[in-house]
Amino acid sequence: MNSLDFSIVLQAWPYLWSGLLFSLSLTAAAFLVGMFLGTLFALVQHFELRVLSQLVRSYVALMRSIPLILVLFWFFFLVPIVLGHLSGNGRPVPVGATYTAFITFGLFEAAYYSEIIRVGLRAVNKGQFEACQALALSTFDTYRHVILPQVFRVASPIILSQTIILFQDTSLVYVLSLTDLLGAASKLAQLHGRLVEMYLAVAVVYLIISCAASQFVASLRKKYAIAGARR
Amino acid sequence: MFTVLLEKTVDGQRYIDWLVSGLGWTLALAFFGWWIAFAVGVVVGIGRTVQNPFFRALARLYVEIFRNIPVLVQMFLWYFVLPELLPTTMGDWIKQIPPPWGTFFPALWCLGLYTAARIAEQVRAGIEALPRGQDEAAAALGLSGYVTYRHIILPQALRLIVPSLTSEVMGIYKNTSVALTIGLMELTAQARQISDATFQTFAAFGAATLIYLALALIAYQAMMLIDKAVRIPGAAPGREADGSDFDAVKLENPVPKGMEIVK
Amino acid sequence: MQQQCTVGPADPFPMVIVERLVKRFGSFNALSDVSLKVAKGEKIVLCGPSGSGKSTLIRCINHIEKHDSGRIVVDGIELTDRIRDINNIRSEVGMVFQSFNLFPHLSVLENCMLAPMKVRGLAEPEAHERAVALLRKVRIHDQAHKYPAQLSGGQQQRVAIARALCMQPKIMLFDEPTSALDPEMVKEVLETIVELAQDGMTMVCVTHEMGFAREVADRVVFMDLGSIVEEGDPSTFFRAPNTDRAKAFLNRIIH
Ligand SMILES: Nc1ncnc2c1ncn2[C@@H]1O[C@H](COP(=O)(O)OP(=O)(O)OP(=O)(O)O)[C@@H](O)[C@H]1O
Ligand SMILES: [Mg+2]
Numbered sequence: 001m002n003s004l005d006f007s008i009v010l011q012a013w014p015y016l017w018s019g020l021l022f023s024l025s026l027t028a029a030a031f032l033v034g035m036f037l038g039t040l041f042a043l044v045q046h047f048e049l050r051v052l053s054q055l056v057r058s059y060v061a062l063m064r065s066i067p068l069i070l071v072l073f074w075f076f077f078l079v080p081i082v083l084g085h086l087s088g089n090g091r092p093v094p095v096g097a098t099y100t101a102f103i104t105f106g107l108f109e110a111a112y113y114s115e116i117i118r119v120g121l122r123a124v125n126k127g128q129f130e131a132c133q134a135l136a137l138s139t140f141d142t143y144r145h146v147i148l149p150q151v152f153r154v155a156s157p158i159i160l161s162q163t164i165i166l167f168q169d170t171s172l173v174y175v176l177s178l179t180d181l182l183g184a185a186s187k188l189a190q191l192h193g194r195l196v197e198m199y200l201a202v203a204v205v206y207l208i209i210s211c212a213a214s215q216f217v218a219s220l221r222k223k224y225a226i227a228g229a230r231r
Numbered sequence: 232m233f234t235v236l237l238e239k240t241v242d243g244q245r246y247i248d249w250l251v252s253g254l255g256w257t258l259a260l261a262f263f264g265w266w267i268a269f270a271v272g273v274v275v276g277i278g279r280t281v282q283n284p285f286f287r288a289l290a291r292l293y294v295e296i297f298r299n300i301p302v303l304v305q306m307f308l309w310y311f312v313l314p315e316l317l318p319t320t321m322g323d324w325i326k327q328i329p330p331p332w333g334t335f336f337p338a339l340w341c342l343g344l345y346t347a348a349r350i351a352e353q354v355r356a357g358i359e360a361l362p363r364g365q366d367e368a369a370a371a372l373g374l375s376g377y378v379t380y381r382h383i384i385l386p387q388a389l390r391l392i393v394p395s396l397t398s399e400v401m402g403i404y405k406n407t408s409v410a411l412t413i414g415l416m417e418l419t420a421q422a423r424q425i426s427d428a429t430f431q432t433f434a435a436f437g438a439a440t441l442i443y444l445a446l447a448l449i450a451y452q453a454m455m456l457i458d459k460a461v462r463i464p465g466a467a468p469g470r471e472a473d474g475s476d477f478d479a480v481k482l483e484n485p486v487p488k489g490m491e492i493v494k
Numbered sequence: 495m496q497q498q499c500t501v502g503p504a505d506p507f508p509m510v511i512v513e514r515l516v517k518r519f520g521s522f523n524a525l526s527d528v529s530l531k532v533a534k535g536e537k538i539v540l541c542g543p544s545g546s547g548k549s550t551l552i553r554c555i556n557h558i559e560k561h562d563s564g565r566i567v568v569d570g571i572e573l574t575d576r577i578r579d580i581n582n583i584r585s586e587v588g589m590v591f592q593s594f595n596l597f598p599h600l601s602v603l604e605n606c607m608l609a610p611m612k613v614r615g616l617a618e619p620e621a622h623e624r625a626v627a628l629l630r631k632v633r634i635h636d637q638a639h640k641y642p643a644q645l646s647g648g649q650q651q652r653v654a655i656a657r658a659l660c661m662q663p664k665i666m667l668f669d670e671p672t673s674a675l676d677p678e679m680v681k682e683v684l685e686t687i688v689e690l691a692q693d694g695m696t697m698v699c700v701t702h703e704m705g706f707a708r709e710v711a712d713r714v715v716f717m718d719l720g721s722i723v724e725e726g727d728p729s730t731f732f733r734a735p736n737t738d739r740a741k742a743f744l745n746r747i748i749h
Contacts, residue, residue: 062440062444064401064447065401065405065443065444065446065447065448066405066439066440066443066444066447067405067406067407067408067409067419067443068405068408069408069409069411069419070408070419070422070436070439070440070443073419073422073423073426073436074436074440077426077432077436125595127591127593127594127595128595128597130553130558130591130595131589131591131595131596131597133556133557133558133584134556134558134584134587134588134589134591134658135584135585135608135609135613135657135658135661136581136584136585136609136613136661137608137609137612137613138581138612138613141608141612141613145608145612146597146600146608149599150597150598150599153599164299168299168300168301168302169301171301171303171304172301172303172409174303174412175411175412182301182303182304182307186307195307195311195312195315196311196312196315196316199304199307199308199311199312200308200312202304203300203304203305203308206299206300206301206304207295207296207299207300210298210299210300211295211299214295214298214299
């Protein structure tokens with residue numbers, strides 16, 4: 001058992017910090033894209049638009065059935081090709097691992113968020129829709145001002161829990177050799193031969209952030225539980 | 232499209248043999264990992280609900296630690312860090328375990344104990360969802376704590392959570408792919424190896440994707456069968472087995488009825 | 495066709511015309527051949543046993559349920575499948591539900607302002623002014639900034655009435671507005687509706703509150719098994735109904 005020397009972690013902190021910032025921005029971007037697309041997907045299924053909802057259902061089932069790492073590999077391979085086709089000349093466009101990661105996580109998380117929102121939509125009381133109809137609200141206003149706000153509210157603890165999982169999952173960009181928190185630690189660990197200290201430090205950072213976030217979600221849950229009880 | 236899989240590899244096999252061997256490791260990890268996860272998960276889940284504050288705190292600590300560190304980081308902790316922290320002789324012994332097993336076992340502990348934390352939370356939710364009267368009825372009969380859990384609480388709670396365990400089954404087989412980061416040649420790793428060797432990326436990833444899809448389907452169907460088999464006659468059908476992310480929604484709001492606009 | 499309509503007071507331009515209305519749920523006839531006219535300013539109380547189709551009838555009038563055949567004309571607009579017609583009719587028809595159906599994430603005031611702004615295109619100050627005025631009318635303006643979950647059932651139902659009134663409807667439909675309420679709150683809601691009736695609002699109200707029916711109804715319409723069985727002025731109907739079915743029903747709700 002070698003003696004541990006955590007001073008290396010302090011020295012490396014600026015580099016780890018930039019890695020952590022990358023992890024967080026990847027999380028934030030994937031959250032925004034995923035929630036936007038996920039809401040769209042959920043609505044498509046909720047309205048049972050014929051072909052489209054079948055497509056979305058298959059996409060969601062596919063994303064939920066295969067490992068995220070395989071999805072990352074797929075997108076790493078496919079995105080340049082697809083962009084090439086879109087840009088017209090048919091030649092693959094080299095987009096780089098960073099953009100691939102952003103695109104993949106956004107599209108991947110959309111599948112998970114859409115399931116949460118879809119169930120949330122089903123849980124909205126029928127009377128809410130009827131009240132909107134009786135007030136002659138348009139479908140758009142009904143969803144924009146009445147239904148979706150309620151869904152987001154009810155589902156917010158679960159949406160946030162999913163986002164904590166998303167934050168942890170961003171560590172998988174390691175397979176694309178990106179410099180997220182884990183990537184940064186791993187590169188330094190190999191450089192200095194200090195795997196134990198680096199990986200322990202990274203574990204602690206993830207643990208603290210995720211725990212704090214879970215604690216926040218739990219308090220949110222409690223708050224809503226009380227609000228619900230009063231009804 | 233998949234004909235490339237039948238071609239010979241440099242080592243005299245066919246590429247499809249690589250896939251099959253990868254599938255073997257994936258299944259082994261998922262299967263044995265599941266039983267570790269289930270056993271530990273049930274114990275920790277019970278621990279979360281017992282009276283004794285020490286055991287409760289311990290169980291909570293377990294859950295928080297294993298749930299809040301990314302599974303990939305946990306993989307590295309088991310593989311790279313643990314042998315260094317153990318006494319030198321033991322650490323060296325671990326490091327000498329020959330290739331597939333040297334990565335298989337860390338991956339197995341990692342996935343098993345990680346998934347256990349998630350199962351523990353399901354078990355706890357299941358136990359807490361039981362009506363309070365069950366506890367009291369057992370106490371009124373003079374049953375001991377152990378007997379109450381073993382014969383009254385657990386059988387009901389486990390039945391209740393079969394649908395949400397489905398997503399944990401799906402979770403563990405998907406997470407097996409994380410083992411490729413420490414060098415275990417499971418299914419995804421083999422697919423990438425084939426892609427690198429043949430440049431037939433579509434075929435390689437496509438084949439792996441189809442296999443994962445089939446596994447998902449089998450896991451799902453199996454859990455549905457189990458759900459049906461263990462259901463108490465006359466009890467309401469369990470919640471739709473479609474994933475823990477939103478099982479929580481349903482646990483929290485059992486009241487509002489579903490709404491289909493156009494049906 | 496026309497002569498089969500049961501007609502109320504002679505009125506060349508009724509507010510609502512329902513003619514030979516049929517509504518099916520699968521193979522089940524919830525409404526079979528129902529005809530009804532509601533004159534301007536008329537107050538109708540609909541009653542009948544559970545499952546007789548009262549809710550279905552008034553829900554058809556603003557197209558929350560889609561009828562299968564027959565005609566519905568509201569204030570001269572015929573209800574067709576065209577979304578324009580549906581929305582035109584809906585914005586002239588106010589509806590109050592048994593279970594209030596307030597929007598839980600919006601304050602009382604916002605509940606009342608949403609539709610006038612989004613449907614009628616009112617600017618915020620006007621919508622606000624109107625909402626405050628109508629909340630005052632139902633005597634709940636001091637709760638304007640609370641959320642629905644913070645109000646009692648009776649208060650919620652009065653907010654629901656104010657919310658419907660904010661659209662300045664020409665007719666109000668009530669579907670058992672007091673049957674989800676604790677007894678001591680029934681009165682405050684009924685009083686609100688009575689006041690509304692005294693202001694000359696046209697209304698169709700599903701209710702089993704006989705005192706209320708006696709006080710405000712111009713006509714009581716009794717339904718059973720998806721059709722109108724009997725109708726008449728309240729004093730006659732409650733004292734001496736013509737049909738056995740109405741007698742049986744009245745016996746049941748009195749005891
Ligand atoms: N969405 C629906 N699907 C199928 N059947 C329905 C539906 N809505 C109503 N019905 C049926 O139509 C019939 C009339 O229902 P309706 O709600 O109009 O009765 P009601 O007179 O309002 O009764 P209540 O006094 O209980 O409110 C009932 O038999 C009911 O079961
Ligand atoms: Mg009704």
